[in-house]
Amino acid sequence: MMAEEETLAELMRLAQGGDRQAYTALLTESQRWLERFFNRRCAPGNRDDLVQEVLIAVHNKRATYDPARPYLPWLAAIARYRWVDHLRSVYRKAEQELTDGDVPAGSGEGAMLARLSLDRMLAQIPEQQARVIAWVKIEGLSIREAAVRSGQSESAVKVSIHRGLKKLSALPETAE
Amino acid sequence: MYKSTQTLIQEMAEDLQPVRALRLRSGLLLLLAAVGLTVLGIALLSGLWAGVWQGEASALFLTTNGLLLILGCAAASSVLRMATPRVGNQHDGPRWAALMLAVLPVAAVLSLVGHEHPLGEIADPHGLQCFGAAMLASLLSAAVLFYWLRRGAPVAPRTAGLYLGIAATALGSAAYGLACPMDGPVHLGLWHVAPVAVGALLGRYLLPPLLRW
Missing domain, CATH: 1.10.10.10 (Winged helix-like DNA-binding domain superfamily/Winged helix DNA-binding domain)
Known part of the structure; x- marks a missing residue:
């Protein structure tokens, strides 16, 4: 997990410098991480929308990431903010049912996910x-x-x- | 959302431009400059009280302004850090500093118990002047902190607004305190602390809609 965290932080540092390849890789990894993060904490029908909202927020606010710090706690803070906004606005929809269809997190990653x-x-x-x-x-x-x-x-x-x-x-x- | 996440990622990558990371140090320097300019403005308009560095200031004068300064620094530090969020940032410092400062108005009111003319003490003719001047002295710091938060990504806008109001008014009141020679417990405990209470209310209720992103 530490290696992944360091890789993500390095990718974000490169992205802040304008490296598009690194940025694509970062956003793709962030998307996967966010899908697991929101798993069972929003209706599956809304999860992709929420992931996209967070990715857009990451894009717009990428200057607020401090390159000297880990990446995931920054991403998680933004994801939590968007999640609370989402809870405020969401109302009952017919397709809302919880499923267990998502890939469970690995053990090391699970510890980080649990904390965040x-x-x-x-x-x-x-x-x-x-x-x-x-x-x-x-x-x-x-x-x-x-x-x-x-x-x-x-x-x-x-x-x-x-x-x-x-x-x-x-x-x-x-x-x- | 109508497009796939992969398409969105590609579009954002194509749109990517280099950015300069928001640094806490830059925010601190900007705030320091704002406080410095405020003190300079007070010195030019009202004149600083020479008694501060000539050893004439009472212990209560120094304590009150010291507590205001500490609260201002604690709250401003939290506000600046809120611009670059992360899970794990704790913002408890300003709460404890605010509680310490709150001892002063409580002590001021208690000191009036049994007083023959308590309202006469409160109706201090210079009190409103100090209150107004401290509020004015808060504006530049408030503008800098607000600008910093707008550039940043505060994820708890209510708390950010509250702390911004507290930080700006505590620093403003401490700055104006350098020009006010009055050192009575009621004057300092009520009129020099009241701007912080008003700043907290204004920040808590007016700013959050402006800080959302």
């Missing part, structure tokens, strides 16, 4: 808020269905989601 993962953010907010966000914003349940499942009123579910998203929006860098 979206679950670390969800673990920092109250359990009830994380649960209803997952149900409504990721699994695609309606507010009513989430209310029945949680035993809360619909307005309480809405408040939990609102408060949970507000807390998540402060955590992209600090939750690890």
Whole structure:
């Protein structure tokens, strides 16, 4: 994993200098990494859109990568930011169902993914808020269905989601 | 999204231009220049209080301005680092520094308990002048920090806005403190700290929409 991290950081340094070949390789690797990162944390139908949004953000904000630092924590911070934005905007869609079809991460990579993962953010907010966000914003349940499942009123579910998203929006860098 | 990710990657690679990485050191130098210009402006417009370097300043005067400076540095450091995000960046410093500073207004209010004319102490004729001057002295630092964040990629805009407001007003109040010879606990604890509270509120509620990207 360390070797991959160093390779990615080197590719980004070259890309900041204008090396298109290195940049293509970097973005392709970033795409694969992001697909695993978002696995089971957004509906599969939305995952590619989210990956593309993060890649565009990487492109637009590539000057904010500090070449003296590792690449993946920078990429993960941007991915988390875009993910919270995505959760704010996503609503139930018919095709939203979770699948296990993605390639599982290797063990070394798993450790890095675990440290940077979206679950670390969800673990920092109250359990009830994380649960209803997952149900409504990721699994695609309606507010009513989430209310029945949680035993809360619909307005309480809405408040939990609102408060949970507000807390998540402060955590992209600090939750690890 | 209508195109494949591979097509998007190819298009972005073709569009690639060299960029200069955003360096923390450059941001620090820019902020230092802003604070220096602010102090120079205060010196020219109001004149600095000579008592500061002639040994006439009270311990409370030095403590208050020292705490303001430390809070300003801690918050500004967080703001500058927020422009280049990464998982693992912690921004706890400004919170603790803000709590330390908060002791001053609490102490000022407690010192008035049992006072014969507490409102008379608070209704300090110079208080509003110091408050306004400190707010004005915050503008240049605020502009630099805002510019830096707009160039960067802050991933927690609410926190970034809050810390920007705190950093600019704490530095502004510390800078103006060099021109104010008053060293009473109520004057320093209320009127020199109030700009930071106002800056925090303005930053927290006005700036986040402008910092989103």
